[in-house]
Amino acid sequence: MALLEVDRLQTHFRTPDGVNRAVDGVSFSIEKGETLAVVGESGCGKSVTAMSIMRLIAEPPGKSAGEIRFEGRDLLKLSEKEMKKIRGDDISMIFQEPMTSLNPVLKVGRQIGESLRLHQGLDRGQAEDKAVEMLQLVGIPEPKRRAGEYPHQLSGGMRQRVMIAMALACSPKLLIADEPTTALDVTIQAQILDLMRDLKDRVGAAILIITHDLGVVAEVADRVVVMYAGRKVEEAPVRDLFAKPRHPYTRGLLGAVPKLGSSLEGKTEKLAEIPGIVPSLKTKIEGCVFAGRCPEAEDVCREFAPALEEKAPRHVAACHFSPREQEAAA
Amino acid sequence: MTAPLLEVNDLKMHFPIGGGLFGKLHKFVYAVDGLSFRVERGETLSLVGESGCGKSTVGRAILRLLKPTGGQVVLAGRRIDDMSSGVLRPIRRRVQVVFQDPFSSLNPRIRVRDALAEPINNFGLAKDKAELSRKLNMLMDKVGLPREALGRWPHEFSGGQRQRIGIARALAAEPDLIVCDEAVSALDVSVKAQIVNLLQELQQELGLALLFISHDLAIVEHMTHRVAVMYLGKIAEIGTKRQIFARPRHPYTEALLSAVPKPDPLAKRDRIMLKGDVPSPINPPSGCRFHTRCPYVFDRCRTEEPRLKEVERGHEAACHLNDRTAPENPLLSGGRA
Numbered sequence: 001m002a003l004l005e006v007d008r009l010q011t012h013f014r015t016p017d018g019v020n021r022a023v024d025g026v027s028f029s030i031e032k033g034e035t036l037a038v039v040g041e042s043g044c045g046k047s048v049t050a051m052s053i054m055r056l057i058a059e060p061p062g063k064s065a066g067e068i069r070f071e072g073r074d075l076l077k078l079s080e081k082e083m084k085k086i087r088g089d090d091i092s093m094i095f096q097e098p099m100t101s102l103n104p105v106l107k108v109g110r111q112i113g114e115s116l117r118l119h120q121g122l123d124r125g126q127a128e129d130k131a132v133e134m135l136q137l138v139g140i141p142e143p144k145r146r147a148g149e150y151p152h153q154l155s156g157g158m159r160q161r162v163m164i165a166m167a168l169a170c171s172p173k174l175l176i177a178d179e180p181t182t183a184l185d186v187t188i189q190a191q192i193l194d195l196m197r198d199l200k201d202r203v204g205a206a207i208l209i210i211t212h213d214l215g216v217v218a219e220v221a222d223r224v225v226v227m228y229a230g231r232k233v234e235e236a237p238v239r240d241l242f243a244k245p246r247h248p249y250t251r252g253l254l255g256a257v258p259k260l261g262s263s264l265e266g267k268t269e270k271l272a273e274i275p276g277i278v279p280s281l282k283t284k285i286e287g288c289v290f291a292g293r294c295p296e297a298e299d300v301c302r303e304f305a306p307a308l309e310e311k312a313p314r315h316v317a318a319c320h321f322s323p324r325e326q327e328a329a330a
Numbered sequence: 331m332t333a334p335l336l337e338v339n340d341l342k343m344h345f346p347i348g349g350g351l352f353g354k355l356h357k358f359v360y361a362v363d364g365l366s367f368r369v370e371r372g373e374t375l376s377l378v379g380e381s382g383c384g385k386s387t388v389g390r391a392i393l394r395l396l397k398p399t400g401g402q403v404v405l406a407g408r409r410i411d412d413m414s415s416g417v418l419r420p421i422r423r424r425v426q427v428v429f430q431d432p433f434s435s436l437n438p439r440i441r442v443r444d445a446l447a448e449p450i451n452n453f454g455l456a457k458d459k460a461e462l463s464r465k466l467n468m469l470m471d472k473v474g475l476p477r478e479a480l481g482r483w484p485h486e487f488s489g490g491q492r493q494r495i496g497i498a499r500a501l502a503a504e505p506d507l508i509v510c511d512e513a514v515s516a517l518d519v520s521v522k523a524q525i526v527n528l529l530q531e532l533q534q535e536l537g538l539a540l541l542f543i544s545h546d547l548a549i550v551e552h553m554t555h556r557v558a559v560m561y562l563g564k565i566a567e568i569g570t571k572r573q574i575f576a577r578p579r580h581p582y583t584e585a586l587l588s589a590v591p592k593p594d595p596l597a598k599r600d601r602i603m604l605k606g607d608v609p610s611p612i613n614p615p616s617g618c619r620f621h622t623r624c625p626y627v628f629d630r631c632r633t634e635e636p637r638l639k640e641v642e643r644g645h646e647a648a649c650h651l652n653d654r655t656a657p658e659n660p661l662l663s664g665g666r667a
Contacts, residue, residue: 041518155607156381185380185545187604190589194603212519215548215591219599238595256523257593258552264576270527271552274520277488 001072002029003206004053004174008066011045011052015061018282022048024230025066030174035200035207037221037238039214039253043278045230046210050176053208054093055083070174089119092167096179098159102151109135109147112166119170134165138195157188164195168203178210193219214257218242223314226250229289230281232308236315246317249274249290288318296321333407334368335506335539336392336425341365341411342400343387347612360611361387363563364401366638369507374533374540376550378586379560380608385543388560389509392541393427394418406506423453426500430512432492436484442495443480449503469498472535473528490521497528507539515546526553547590551575559583562611562619565638569645579647579661581624618650626651626660 011023023045030036038046051057052064055075068075070091075083087093092115095101103111112134113127122130128147135143138161151159160180167175180196181189197220200207211217217224217238224241226234226249234247245251255272276293279285288294291301298321306320343362362384369375377385390396392403394410403411405425410418426449429435436445446466449455456462470477473494484492493513500508510529514522530553533540544550550557551571558568559582567580578584585602592599604623609615615622621631628650636648651659 041520157607185608186547186586186589187380188607189591190601190603193591194601213591214519214593218593218595218597219591221595242593242595253519254593256519258548259593260548260551260587260590261575263552264572270530271523273523273527275524277490277521278518 003032003034003071004208005029005067005069006049006053007069009049009052009068010065011048011057011062012065013062015282021230021281021284023052023064024281026225026227026230026232027066028225028232028235030206030208032173033200033204033206035209035220035222036225037209037211037217037223038225038227039211039217040227041212041278043229043281044227045281046227047178049227050093050178050208050210053176054087054091055080085119088115088167088172089170090172091174091176092170092172093176093178094160094163094167094180096182098156098163098183099151101163102159104151107148107150108154108162112147112162112169115166115169130169131165134169135162137168137199138162138165139191140165156184157191160184160188160192161195164192164199168199168205171203172205174208175205176208176210179212180209181216182211182213189216196220214253226253229279229285231289231318232316233290233319234315234317235308236312236317240312240315244312244315246311246315246322247290247319248294248296248321250317252293288320333404335371335373335406336369336541337404338368338388338392338401339366339404340401341388341391341398341403343384343391343396344399357612360563360614362391362398363614365560365563365565366401367558367565367568369539369541371506371539372533372537373556374542374554376542376544376554376557377560378544378547378550378557380545380586382562382608382611383560384563384611385560386511389427389511389541389543393425393509394422420453423449423503424506425509426503426505426507427509427511428493428496428500428513430516432489432496432516435496436492438484440484441480442482442484445484445495446480446499446502449499453503455502455504465502469502472501472532473498488521489517490524493517493521493525494528497525497532501532501536505538507541509541509543511543512545513542514549515544522549529553547587559586562608562614564619565646565648566620567645567647567649568638569642569647573642573645577645579641579645579652580620580649581626581651581661582620583647584661585623585625618648 007027009023009026013020040046053068057064064076109128109131112131116122116127116130132143132147135146140146140161181192221238223237225232228249234250245254252274274293279292287302287304288306291297300320306318308316308318311317311322311324341362342364344358344360346356346358379385391398398411402409446469450465456465467477475494514525554571556570557574559566561582566582585604588602606623609622617633618631618636621627630650636650638646638648640646641652651661
């Protein structure tokens with residue numbers, strides 16, 4: 001049994017001008033110790049998916065349907081009290097902006113210790129000691145002194161390390177990281193990605209990383225889910241996805257990112273662009289969600305939504321025109 | 331030899347901050363501390379560096395949104411850093427800007443038509459209404475927006491479209507130089523590619539010079555001619571794209587390039603990991619400003635500040651290592667290319 005199974009998740013929001021189908025029937029699973037990346041552009045529903053797993057969607061206006069099974073239990077059916085026991089203990093989360101997700105008036109040691117006291121029943125002194133230990137683990141120099149400081153006294157990179165320390169304090173089985181390095185500079189981003197890889201090996205947590213940066217995906221992920229307009233359009237092991245993307249949107253995304261060094265090899269051609277913009281999620285989309293921007297779209301794409309099919313072993317894509325491996329070979 | 335379009339000599343921008351009893355003790359943020367470079371006509375120069383290195387402040391000083399505290403800014407042979415705002419006004423036409431956030435850089439209560447007409451009227455670029463409307467239509471064509479969109483409000487557009495409006499507004503003044511301050515950073519991948527292509531096309535068509543301020547090295551490499559790498563208010567290294575990206579001669583550039591995640595799961599990751607954070611520009615380190623994080627640091631770096639020296643034609647770097655030759659200089663022997 002997989003650690004987490006998201007099954008036909010739908011998260012919709014009621015807005016004054018219609019229902020926003022932010023996530024519209026997304027399924028995927030994460031095995032123990034695995035890193036799954038969810039990629040897509042803004043508005044594709046990747047963050048809402050993460051929030052739905054944590055049950056952080058305010059209801060109303062939001063509403064989640066489908067099933068989210070964590071170790072076999074459906075999180076959507078749990079009471080708020082039961083969910084509180086899971087949050088921060090079995091599943092924890094790192095957010096993009098470390099400044100707004102830390103409490104500015106509490107010392108960081110106390111913030112890290114909070115989940116330990118809550119979930120593991122440590123007393124204040126023990127929690128503080130463990131917090132210092134966690135700060136050491138995430139590579140903060142002088143952890144003892146830093147534990148007694150407030151978030152504003154730390155730099156952006158250090159705050160993100162504190163967030164990671166906090167998330168890992170109770171040794172979660174699943175860590176959800178929502179754009180964990182987007183707000184950081186490249187040299188700091190490199191440090192944090194390195195730290196996450198290293199900690200994953202040591203703590204053994206599965207990671208669900210949400211990002212728009214394909215470079216980050218290539219660095220940390222084992223498997224990748226590509227989302228577009230609230231739906232999953234492709235899923236594959238990371239090497240297969242980069243080597244042989246099967247959905248035109250994924251191909252478009254990969255073509256739109258310049259690779260460092262490529263223009264030096266004399267390949268200064270234009271960047272491949274995906275024409276047009278993401279469709280509104282407030283109108284029900286008939287047919288393929290990408291049809292409006294797809295260079296290969298034909299009438300059938302606008303009429304019938306393509307099903308997610310296994311095009312190659314473990315490689316799933318939703319496209320009418322992407323051939324299956326065996327057919328292509330024949 | 332004609333003068334370059336833009337010449338910046340020893341530019342300094344120090345911001346005073348309060349401190350001490352009754353604010354008597356003045357400290358300064360040394361945001362930009364002695365910067366020199368040139369931009370030729372039709373060329374793209376990129377300023378790269380991490381947040382807080384002063385790259386945006388340079389852009390603002392050139393636009394004279396800030397009055398530099400030292401040094402010179404020379405635009406086509408005329409000093410503009412000490413001009414009074416009255417004298418400067420007609421010259422402002424020649425340098426325009428595109429900002430990062432297309433949502434906050436357009437006035438939500440002004441229609442696209444009026445936003446674009448403002449610079450044209452302001453600088454008297456249209457004789458009559460017919461010419462104005464011809465120019466407006468042309469601008470929309472240039473940035474790839476439908477002409478009907480002139481009557482719409484900013485909120486009716488997506489992020490990428492708004493950035494097109496921002497570019498059209500900069501073009502309306504018929505400038506020689508556009509400062510792009512993180513102009514594509516806030517955009518999604520697919521839209522970013524559209525805007526990058528648009529900027530390149532416009533540059534070729536109109537012979538514009540661009541000062542491209544960005545932290546995204548892959549985009550910079552794709553579209554720039556020359557690059558200046560900044561660290562804590564100073565230029566660490568400046569040169570052509572090929573020189574900087576293939577043969578960096580400053581350890582900071584080398585580390586910065588190796589830190590960029592490559593969108594390729596099979597890529598080798600021989601990363602130079604920099605320790606710690608960028609130091610504070612209020613209290614910059616002695617000697618070389620990079621010495622606190624430099625993997626090759628030696629004694630001289632802590633005391634003596636390296637000057638920008640030419641290491642090859644058109645390529646300057648500020649690092650003591652470049653006084654040495656091949657085996658003793660890790661920048662030359664390693665070679666990332």
